[in-house]
Amino acid sequence: MSFKEFLYLDNTSSTKIDKEILKTYTYLTNRYFANASSLHTLGVEVKNLEIKAKNQVLDLLKVKNYRLIFTSGATEANNIAIKSIAIKNQHLGKHLITSKVEHDSVYNSFKFLADYLGFEVTYLNLNQDGTINLDELKNSLRPDTILVSIIGVNNEIGTIINHQKWCKLVKENSKALCHVDMVQALGKIDLDFLNVDLASFSAHKINGINGSGFLLIRDHLKIAPLISGGSQQDGFRGGTSNSPANIVLAKTVRLALEKQEENNAHLKILSDFLYKELKAISTISLNSIQNNSVYNIINFSVNNVQSEIILNALNNKNIYISAGSTCQDDLYEDSRVLKALNKSEKEQRSRIRIGLDASLTIKDLQYFIETLKEIINDYAI
Amino acid sequence: MSFKEFLYLDNTSSTKIDKEILKTYTYLTNRYFANASSLHTLGVEVKNLEIKAKNQVLDLLKVKNYRLIFTSGATEANNIAIKSIAIKNQHLGKHLITSKVEHDSVYNSFKFLADYLGFEVTYLNLNQDGTINLDELKNSLRPDTILVSIIGVNNEIGTIINHQKWCKLVKENSKALCHVDMVQALGKIDLDFLNVDLASFSAHKINGINGSGFLLIRDHLKIAPLISGGSQQDGFRGGTSNSPANIVLAKTVRLALEKQEENNAHLKILSDFLYKELKAISTISLNSIQNNSVYNIINFSVNNVQSEIILNALNNKNIYISAGSTCQDDLYEDSRVLKALNKSEKEQRSRIRIGLDASLTIKDLQYFIETLKEIINDYAI
Numbered sequence: 001m002s003f004k005e006f007l008y009l010d011n012t013s014s015t016k017i018d019k020e021i022l023k024t025y026t027y028l029t030n031r032y033f034a035n036a037s038s039l040h041t042l043g044v045e046v047k048n049l050e051i052k053a054k055n056q057v058l059d060l061l062k063v064k065n066y067r068l069i070f071t072s073g074a075t076e077a078n079n080i081a082i083k084s085i086a087i088k089n090q091h092l093g094k095h096l097i098t099s100k101v102e103h104d105s106v107y108n109s110f111k112f113l114a115d116y117l118g119f120e121v122t123y124l125n126l127n128q129d130g131t132i133n134l135d136e137l138k139n140s141l142r143p144d145t146i147l148v149s150i151i152g153v154n155n156e157i158g159t160i161i162n163h164q165k166w167c168k169l170v171k172e173n174s175k176a177l178c179h180v181d182m183v184q185a186l187g188k189i190d191l192d193f194l195n196v197d198l199a200s201f202s203a204h205k206i207n208g209i210n211g212s213g214f215l216l217i218r219d220h221l222k223i224a225p226l227i228s229g230g231s232q233q234d235g236f237r238g239g240t241s242n243s244p245a246n247i248v249l250a251k252t253v254r255l256a257l258e259k260q261e262e263n264n265a266h267l268k269i270l271s272d273f274l275y276k277e278l279k280a281i282s283t284i285s286l287n288s289i290q291n292n293s294v295y296n297i298i299n300f301s302v303n304n305v306q307s308e309i310i311l312n313a314l315n316n317k318n319i320y321i322s323a324g325s326t327c328q329d330d331l332y333e334d335s336r337v338l339k340a341l342n343k344s345e346k347e348q349r350s351r352i353r354i355g356l357d358a359s360l361t362i363k364d365l366q367y368f369i370e371t372l373k374e375i376i377n378d379y380a381i
Numbered sequence: 382m383s384f385k386e387f388l389y390l391d392n393t394s395s396t397k398i399d400k401e402i403l404k405t406y407t408y409l410t411n412r413y414f415a416n417a418s419s420l421h422t423l424g425v426e427v428k429n430l431e432i433k434a435k436n437q438v439l440d441l442l443k444v445k446n447y448r449l450i451f452t453s454g455a456t457e458a459n460n461i462a463i464k465s466i467a468i469k470n471q472h473l474g475k476h477l478i479t480s481k482v483e484h485d486s487v488y489n490s491f492k493f494l495a496d497y498l499g500f501e502v503t504y505l506n507l508n509q510d511g512t513i514n515l516d517e518l519k520n521s522l523r524p525d526t527i528l529v530s531i532i533g534v535n536n537e538i539g540t541i542i543n544h545q546k547w548c549k550l551v552k553e554n555s556k557a558l559c560h561v562d563m564v565q566a567l568g569k570i571d572l573d574f575l576n577v578d579l580a581s582f583s584a585h586k587i588n589g590i591n592g593s594g595f596l597l598i599r600d601h602l603k604i605a606p607l608i609s610g611g612s613q614q615d616g617f618r619g620g621t622s623n624s625p626a627n628i629v630l631a632k633t634v635r636l637a638l639e640k641q642e643e644n645n646a647h648l649k650i651l652s653d654f655l656y657k658e659l660k661a662i663s664t665i666s667l668n669s670i671q672n673n674s675v676y677n678i679i680n681f682s683v684n685n686v687q688s689e690i691i692l693n694a695l696n697n698k699n700i701y702i703s704a705g706s707t708c709q710d711d712l713y714e715d716s717r718v719l720k721a722l723n724k725s726e727k728e729q730r731s732r733i734r735i736g737l738d739a740s741l742t743i744k745d746l747q748y749f750i751e752t753l754k755e756i757i758n759d760y761a762i
Contacts (some may be wrong), residue, residue, distance in 0.1 A: 006423065013416035013424075014621060026407050035394035039692055040701035042387065043394075071454030071594060075610040075620030083609075087497050107618050108609035116468050116605050117498070122618060144462065203623060211453060211592050211623030224497050226607065228455040228464075228489035230706070238486050239456030240585060242592030311420055320421035325611070334665065 007364055012155060012184065012297050012355030013322050018207040021252055025209055027289040028244035033319040036241040037232060046243045053250035057214070060253050061122045063193050067187070069085045069236050070246040074202035075105035076226070077215035078149075080237070081179045082109040083221035085147055086119060089177075093144025097176070099124040099132060100340040101159075104325065106181055107336070110149075122263040124150070126340045130159030130289050132166050136208045141174040145370060148176050153184035153198075156337040157288045158297025160189060167195035178220070183213075185254030188264070197221065201253075208252035212245040223341050265360035267295035270356055272366060274298055275368045283376055285347060287338055296356040299324065299338075301347040305379045310352055313375040319368055324353050387699040388745055393536060393565065393678050393736030396705050399588040402633055406590055406756035417622040418613055427624045430594040434631035438595065441634050444574050450617050451511075451627040455564045456486035457607070458596035461618070462560045462579040463490040466528055467500060467606035469679045470558075474525025478557070480505040480513060481721040482534050482540075485706065486719070487562055494594070507721045511540030511670050513547050522555040529557050534565035535582075537705045537718040537734060538669045539678025541570060548576035558602070564594075568637030569645070578602065582634075584626070589633035593626040644739035648676035651737055651746060655679055658750045664757055666668075666728060668719055677737040680705065680719075682728040686760045691733055694756040700749055705734050751756035 008016070028049075034042035036050055054068045071077045086096060098110050100123045113119035122140045127133050132150060148170050153160050167178040179198040184190060189207045193216070195200065203212035217223070217236075229238015271290075278284050278300055282378075287299040302310055307323040314321055324335050338348045354368075389397070394554045407431075415423035417431055435449045437454060452458045458493035467477060471553045479491050481504045510512050522529075529551050534541055548559040560579040568587045573633060575578065576596070584593035598604070598617075610619015652671075659665050659681055668680040683691055688704040695702055704717050735749075 008415075008423070010415065010419055010421065010424070014414060015417050017410055019411075024405065026403065029403055030400075033395060033397045034391065034701070035703075036391075038391050038394050038701070038703050040391065040696045040703070041687075041699075042389070042655055042701055043391070062643055072457070072623070076453070076608050079608050079610075079619075090497075104611040105453075105609060107604075108619065112605060112609045116471075130722050136641075157568045196478070202621075210621070224493060225489070227460050227495045228486060230458075230485040238489065239454045239459075240583075240591070242453070246593055308420075311463055315421045317661045318422075320415070320423055322416075322419050322421070 002129050002216065006320055006367060009319060009321040009354050009355040009356065009368065011167050012198065012353060013204075014204050015207045015357060017209065018255060021208055021248055021255070024251055025244050025248045027082035028247055032243060037230065038244045045083070049247045050241060050243055053247045056250035057253050060257055060266055061191060061193070061216070063216055065219055067236070069217060069233055070239065070241065070249070071213045071215055072211050072242070073213040074181070074200050075225050077111050078181055079105065079106040080215050080223065080226045081111045081217070082147065083107065083113060083147055085177060085179070085221075086113050086162045086221055087117070088224040089146045092175070092273070093123070093142075093146045094119045095142050095145045096120070097122045097124065097137070097145060097148040098142050099126065099150050101126055101154055102149070103155050103181055103183070106149055106151065117249045124330070128341065129294055130154065130157065130341065131161055134165060134169055136286035137166055138169055141170065141176065145174050145176045147179060149179040149181070151181045153188060153294050154337060155184050156335060157299040158184070159289055160292055160294060163196060164192055164194060174285070184297070185295065186253070187260050190267055190298060203249055203252050206252060206256040208247060212242065212249055213279045250261070259358070264295060265317055266358050267356055270360060270362065271295040271298065273365055274354065281373065281376065282356050283380060285342065287343060287347070287351060297355070298354040300352055301343070301350040302352065302376055304346070305376060306349050307351055309379050310350070310372075310375060313379065314371060317371045319371060322355070324351050387576060387701055388749060390700060390702040390735050390737065390749065392698050392738040393734060395585050396588045396738060398590060399633075399636060402425065402589055402629055402636070405632055406625050406629045409513055409628055413624060417624045418611065424560075428626045431622060431624055434628045438634050439629035440642055441638055442572060442597070443576070444597055444738065447574070448617070450596045450614055451630070452594045453623070453624065454585070454591050454594040454597055455562070455581050458581035458594045459486040459562055460490050461596050462581055462598070463528065463530055464494060465485065465607045466558060466560070466579065466602075467494050468606040469603055470527045473526045473556070475500045476503070476523050476526045477501070478503045478518070478521050478526060478529040480507065480531050482535055483530070484536050484562055484564070487530055487657050489534065497596045509722065510675055511535065511538065511722065512542055513706065515546060515550055517549055518547055518552055521559065522551065526555050526557045528650070530560040530562070532562045534675050535718060536570060537716060538680040539565070539674035540670055541673055541675060544577060545573055545575060552576050558667060565675065565678070567634070568641050569677060573623040573645060582641065584630055584633050590626050591630060593623065593630055595630065618678045640739070647677060647739050648737055651741060651743065652676040652679065654743055654746055655735065662754065662757065664761060668712075668722065668724060668728070668732060678704045679735040679737070681729040681733055682724070683757055684731070685727070685731065686757060687730050688732055690760050691731070691756060695752060696758065698752045700752060703734050703736070738746075
């Protein structure tokens with residue numbers, strides 16, 4: 001800690017931008033300022049770089065039969081995947097299925113469709129191991145079900161929900177499309193797109209630029225554009241291209257995938273250390289499921305000490321961390337995810353989420369654990 | 382031209398980013414990488430800077446009684462203003478009014494509401510001076526009209542449509558809300574928000590960052606969020622804040638307003654020169670209306686030479702320019718704006734739009750005019 005200004009354990013909320021990515025972005029912004037839809041040399045250069053970046057990402061993810069839509073982030077990508085697909089296909093049926101543990105951008109997109117546009121939504125429960133109950137899913141499918149959306153890696157507790165199982169079941173038993181929010185999965189676990197119709201991604205969760213993300217969509221699918229505009233992105237998403245952000249996305253995804261194995265090896269060491277230490281603290285109960293989670297997210301609760309107190313005390317020691325989903329920044333609100341796992345209200349209100357990054361060391365985490373123990377000692381009732 | 386790589390006359394499509402703005406943006410991205418919704422010191426610092434920027438913009442535009450929603454650009458802002466307001470207020474009526482000369486992001490947002498959600502849209506004609514026919518507007522207002530949206534400064538021909546006239550008429554004769562697309566107005570003409578309920582803006586049109594814009598909305602108004610997500614921006618627009626872009630927006634708007642008078646003085650000289658020269662070319666007809674337009678947009682047609690030929694020939698001489706709205710990049714498509722002004726098909730297909738910037742000189746434009754004359758001489762039938 002001596003040379004660091006602070007210890008940042010909030011990488012699930014947002015990561016620090018990679019210096020090389022920022023350098024490339026800055027260069028592109030300065031040099032390629034033309035509108036990618038302009039037909040002169042500079043516009044065409046920008047457009048070509050953007051097409052190249054798009055194809056690079058499709059190559060990297062091995063998804064040649066998908067269309068890539070550049071978005072302002074994963075929240076927009078999730079909104080397009082759900083609202084644009086539902087509105088486009090409403091004549092085929094108005095029933096939708098999702099789970100109780102989705103990110104707010106998914107959860108509230110479904111809420112929007114139910115509240116304003118007369119759609120009916122089924123919210124699936126979770127098994128105690130954090131996976132989807134496949135029998136419940138099968139029983140929920142109806143002839144008018146047009147979309148099922150279930151998160152790939154949970155953003156609060158890090159659970160991996162194997163989408164291959166549920167997508168196969170959906171395809172065998174219905175005509176519904178399958179959407180997976182892969183924001184916390186990219187660069188952390190291997191991705192398989194079999195039976196996946198739509199998948200959402202973010203750049204700033206993998207050391208990329210803010211305000212940048214993308215949606216993959218099977219190339220024969222049509223949507224009702226959430227953001228209407230000109231002929232940009234074949235009419236799927238209007239608005240002047242954020243070309244520098246879109247172009248640098250290829251590098252962002254490439255670096256995340258290239259480093260995945262090495263990062264995971266190190267993250268596993270960090271994760272094993274933390275689980276061991278946290279389990280040894282009697283007042284702590286784990287919310288993450290160690291053998292079915294990504295290494296970089298560890299969620300736990302401290303008996304009888306509210307999240308706010310722990311967060312403030314850690315903050316005073318320059319340790320930056322969050323309670324759970326940063327989108328739900330009201331600590332007195334229940335956590336939908338922990339509720340779905342039948343955690344008590346007390347456990348929900350004392351939740352802490354560690355978001356690791358491969359640049360961290362065991363020494364950093366030793367400092368965190370020591371500080372946490374001191375705080376628990378000071379504040380426990 | 383000797384020291385310049387190319388002559389860029391496409392500033393209405395996109396402007397070159399100001400070096401100071403890019404420098405600030407890069408600094409912010411590197412330093413303030415935390416999620417603005419995180420509750421630790423770094424998150425709170427980011428959030429506070431964002432709130433400060435928001436208040437600065439509201440101060441600069443003298444609109445204290447408005448909410449500012451940061452968006453990924455003006456296209457998203459226009460989509461929110463139209464779709465989110467219409468969907469939220471659909472129980473009050475499903476009739477909407479706009480004009481035939483709107484930007485694609487407005488035009489196609491109305492089309493979306495008509496095509497997918499059962500709204501009825503009236504498209505107003507233009508007077509020959511490029512203004513709205515107020516009698517037609519008055520006759521179009523109905524008890525179920527919930528929104529009127531008319532562009533402030535036309536993006537193809539630069540016509541100023543005085544929104545004070547039509548907004549007053551709407552307020553006196555209906556309960557409809559008034560939206561003005563002010564993208565091409567900011568930094569070019571003085572803005573008056575009397576009777577305006579919603580107004581949209583872009584950063585990259587005023588030397589700001591790509592993928593950044595904002596919507597002003599009267600602070601008592603509610604919307605159905607186009608982009609659902611967490612509690613960011615009070616639930617009006619979900620998604621992790623693009624904080625560096627949002628924070629630097631204050632500087633972008635400030636610089637645009639500070640330079641407005643000086644820039645306009647210089648742009649008037651450039652504009653007067655161009656009008657004089659263009660009028661002297663017998664095969665050219667003007668589409669812009671000189672005495673009712675901003676100085677930086679001049680649209681004209683060349684008799685019997687198609688846009689594509691002129692654009693290519695200019696491009697070969699390193700002059701970068703567009704035919705009209707860059708969003709409609711198909712040159713064989715009619716221009717809705719020129720059509721509304723009763724321009725012939727021939728005139729529409731030979732349209733050229735000059736987009737000026739205050740950094741240009743008379744010498745630059747002399748080179749442009751000479752080159753244009755040569756091209757007309759070479760290609761005219």
